[in-house]
Amino acid sequence: MPSPGCSTCKPPARRSPAASFCCRGCGPERVAASRSSTDWREARVSPDLDDDLVDAIRSVVAGEPDFVANCANAAALLFERLPQVNWAGFYILRGEVLVLGPFQGRVACVRISLGQGVCGTAAARRETIVVPDVHQFPGHIACDAASRSEIVVPLLRGDRLLGVLDIDSPVTARFSDADRLLCEQVARLVVDASSD
Template sequence: MTAPQKRLGAQELVAAVASVVANEPDMIADMANIAAMIFEALPDLNWAGFYIWKEGQLVLGPFQGRMACTRIAYGKGVCGTVARERRTIIVPDVHAFPGHIACDAASASEIVVPVIAGDRLLGVLDVDSPVRERFSDTDRIMLEKIVDLLVRAIPVGTA
């Protein structure tokens, strides 16, 4: 049995992330804490984490949740599509998304946010839920703010 998740409002979670990343310039450390904070704070999630852009593909980074796909090709699935299009995508029903990669069969909806510094793709933030239509525009705005805080915490040229 899992512990009940604490529910934080969007502003509260963004403020907590800002505090955690404020004095930590290491991208991996920040990603690890952000994944944990999102997973603990938001209800109805089964996965929250990052894929890091390496050598033309997305490679599994810090996350919370069940085992995940290790590598995702550019343009494939929701994460690869976000990497290619460099825009956030909310998928209300992953089974209706053409080419969806089912890392966890329990996932029903997903939101993926690109992590971009300047014009450089660093990776994506991927959040999954076993609940259909779990993610809203409010979630998109909140997660994009969190990604912006991550990017601003990383010194230029070190990511």
């Protein structure tokens, strides 16, 4: 049963039963309905979970103008909700270098030059890159030896590059076209909500 809401969202915002947060001020209510304590990482994302994830991210970024705060909450939700993921986070552009931002997962590379690795290449090209097998990507930067596939989405405000969303999986060919569309939608939500 959903909580009555926090001071930000009383009455509580409309949400699906699987949503974890009603707004940026509420804490976790429940884990996504599709997860059990042992098998959630093995499941594929269903369209309903995609919608729930987008709704949850939309809720936590709504009304919050801080870019880093929005990246942090989005990274947490992506890592919590997406199955077969071992890293989810953001790199923020500082000059000509991507600098590690909010993330969930193992310790990561701190700085990536534009054009270097999957993140730097996606940033330089300003386009989403889906890599089914990271060992086949020339110049791949291995922050976590367990990673086998990766998706990187540039964060763009008009023509201005803000950074990238990066998600890794220990499963080869983990990311589908549906995942690409989902991650691009998440990137747009984070950028559009943020004013800095």
